[in-house]
Amino acid sequence: MGKGKSAAAPKKGSGVLTPLVTAGAVLSLVVALIVAYNAGLTRVHTAQRAGARDDASGGGADDTGRRPAQRAAPARAGARAAGEPRDAIALQAALREQASAEQASAKQTAATAAADASACEDSNDSCGAWAEAGECDNNPGFMRGNCARSCRQCTPPPTSGPLAWMLPPLAGVDWAALDAADRDEPPPSDDDLARHCAVASLLSPLPIRGLHVVCALPSGPAAADRSAPPLAGARLAVWRDADRSAGGGRPSHVFRLPRAGGGARTMAELLSVLGARLRFEWRGAQWQPPAWFTPDGVRLLTVAAVSNRLGSGMPLCVFEGGQFIWPPGEVDTARKVALPDGHLATIRTLSIQPIVLSIEDFLQPDETGHMIQRALPHLAKSGVALKDHDLGKEAKEFRTSSQFFLPTDGDARLEDVDARVQALMRVPITHAEYIQVLRYNHNEHYSAHHDYFDPREYASNKHMRQETKHGAKNRLATVFFYLSDVAEGGATNFPRAGGRPPPHDFFDCSRGLSVFPQNGKVIVFYSMHPSSELDPFSLHGGCDVLNGTKFSANFWLWNEPYHFSSPHRLRAFEAYRAKMWALD
Ligand SMILES: O=C(O)CCC(=O)C(=O)O
Ligand SMILES: [Fe+2]
Known part of the structure; x- marks a missing residue:
């Protein structure tokens, strides 16, 4: 299992647990924890009592015991803007402060991407955590005004050609020249691929939609500049949709990352380049951005994290839907x-x-019996979520x-x-x-x-x-x-x-x-x-x-x-x- 550092520590003043909390804050924290705890359980019990149906109906019903929940929470200590999420949520958010990869990449993007920054910003450090806690839906008035980026209210930048994609294009990159240079480079030899791209167990005999397997090929002199930012000028081999059948096992795409503009310095830029090259589809701001993972599921939040692993010969996986799925490989892998x-x-x-x-x-041997015993007194007839038809x-x-x-x-x-x-x-x-x-x-x-x-x-x-x-x-x-x-x-x-x-x-x-x-x-x-x-x-x-x-x-x-x-x-x-x- 890979290891990595957690995202940055919570910031003072963002409604977060810090060593600086006062006794009063500790007290309100405990109260809010209890409230949050009971609110959660109450919602579940309510749903169950109401006989919430579960599964999608016929030839497709689906299960859920859930009901829309209004969060009850005590007032937040300190000033609160109208509609700002209240304390239980701030607390939940606090426990997950800066928890979301989306937030991390959004922040990086904000620092460098002029393209959509003015139209789409968060005005509060806790926006990402509030969004993770569901506040975009529960509290749209405040959130849409103050946390547009985290609530994915951003509109895509205008497309300006076949390479334009959802995130800011890299300034100063001559894409046509880059494409031409890629065409001029000799394709990687089988030997290079065998030595540098140990991807076999990640590929499947048919396309796995949205799982892209990436490795770094040995860099030529063009990329030898050690002062360059991570990945600037790196040459990548990509198996789109993890499909080994398409090119007889060879990568579907081989391209250099740009050097101009400092290469891809932020995750948003890196995804932008990848999205442009692989023609990711823009599906609307409410969809989460693609994400990089190691093959065993470590989420990589920064270009440095991606670069360090690619540079050491590890193939990586890009999940277009933003969440990890075990690469199925072949049957019996x-x-x-x-x-x-x-x-x-x-x-x-x-x-x-x-x-x-x-x-x-x-599962451990005693766990199955334990689940049955706990559930038995409460069993009730299953429901389904009826589809329109x-x-x-x-x-x-x-x-x-x-x-x-x-x-x-x-x-x-x-x-x-x-x-x-x-x-x-x-x-x-x-x-x-x-x-x-x-x-x-x-x-x-x-x-x-x-x-x-x-x-x-x-x-x-x-x-x-x-x-x-x-x-x-x-x-x-x-x-x-x-x-x-x-x-x-x-x-x-x-x-x-x-x-x-x-x-x-x-x-x-x-x-x-x-x-x-x-x-x-x-x-x-x-x-x-x-x-x-x-x-x-x-x-x-x-x-x-x-x-x-x-x-x-x-x-x-x-x-x-x-x-x-x-x-x-x-x-x-x-x-x-x-x-x-x-x-x-
Ligand atoms: O009972 C099974 O084997 C499948 C149950 C199932 O698909 C469901 O509850 O959604
Ligand atoms: Fe099912």
Whole structure:
């Protein structure tokens, strides 16, 4: 597991925990923590009591136990501008101060990018953290005026040619000359690629949309200037969409980063160059920017962090959708991942389209029984989020199980599972829903559906459209726990696995990939491509239990922070960030 420094320490005066806090501030901190804690639990319990339906409907219902939440919070100490987020939020924000990669890159951009700075700035240091905490939606009046950048209110700069992209173009770069120079350079030899680009395990036999694999080729004399900024003049090889089939294993793009203008000094500039070269698509300001990661999921926040690794021969991954997804490689590719307790789990690719992974050695023997015992007294019939074309139908036409959203706070074993899921997925636990425990009795099932909410299928559902930010925010991945053995039936079936067409019968479990229950088994599947587009091939269902009882659980991770987070999860995220976000 790679290591990196955490983002900069919280600043004094930004509503943040610092060694300088006074006794009064400590007191209000404790009060606010309790308020925030209870507010979170209350919301969840309310949702559960209301029988919140979960999964998208027929041939696609989706699960969520969530309801829009107005945050209750005490007044913030000190002056507060009208509408400024109040204390519980400031506190949540404080615990995550400068937590977001987006914020880090936005700040860097602001320093150097004249292009859109005037139109799109944050006027408060806490904007990024408030945005992470959901305040752009909860408090739009204040936030849009004061935190336009963090709320992604920015409009793209005018496009001025084929290379223009979403972020500021590098001043002084002659793109035409650069293109011509690239064309004139000899392509990298197989030997160079073999020696400097150990990318084989990251590539797949078909495109993985939005995952781009990058390595640095040995620099010629043009890039030997040691005083140059990181990566200025570096020559990169890129496998677009991690696709090894396209060019017979050779990179789809080879290009030099510009030297003029000091090269790409900020992450925004670097992404701008990459976006221009790879023709990233501009999809609107509400989408998160692409992000760089090491192949094992360390988020790289600065050009220095990228440069240091590329320079030492490490291939890197760019995720166009801004969140890490385990590169599936080939079917049967196995990777080891270190979990917080030190032991190694194994991730094995079961399917590439959709991406389905099996996780070995993840749950501990007593944990499955513990989840069942905690959930049992609360189980109630499962619901579904009816799509427009299913309105008027009943949930049981799709799904006949029982369920409970199990809070993890204050339960040491479940807090442990939280920390492990975040470490496994390389996605902050602040992006997670609580654990949805499921029970299927004899003949119970869930017809094939997606776990994501496609806003086009919920046009009449305003809440859903807001919740999904009109498409930019959604469930990214499902970590699925099997909590019991099942004598017969009860498989999870992916009818479109292997690129199959949509099924005619959403209850038919005979096609595609079937994963059979076994106590302690864990799989992961992704509802989004790395580009953050929804993946329709992730269609799946729970097949009839023919003999026995099936207990299982959904652990859903979104591509952005979920609408609330408990103090325990915020702390877990802090620990994660310190280890897995790198500034150099
Ligand atoms: O029970 C299963 O195997 C799948 C359940 C599922 O897909 C869901 O609850 O969303
Ligand atoms: Fe599902």
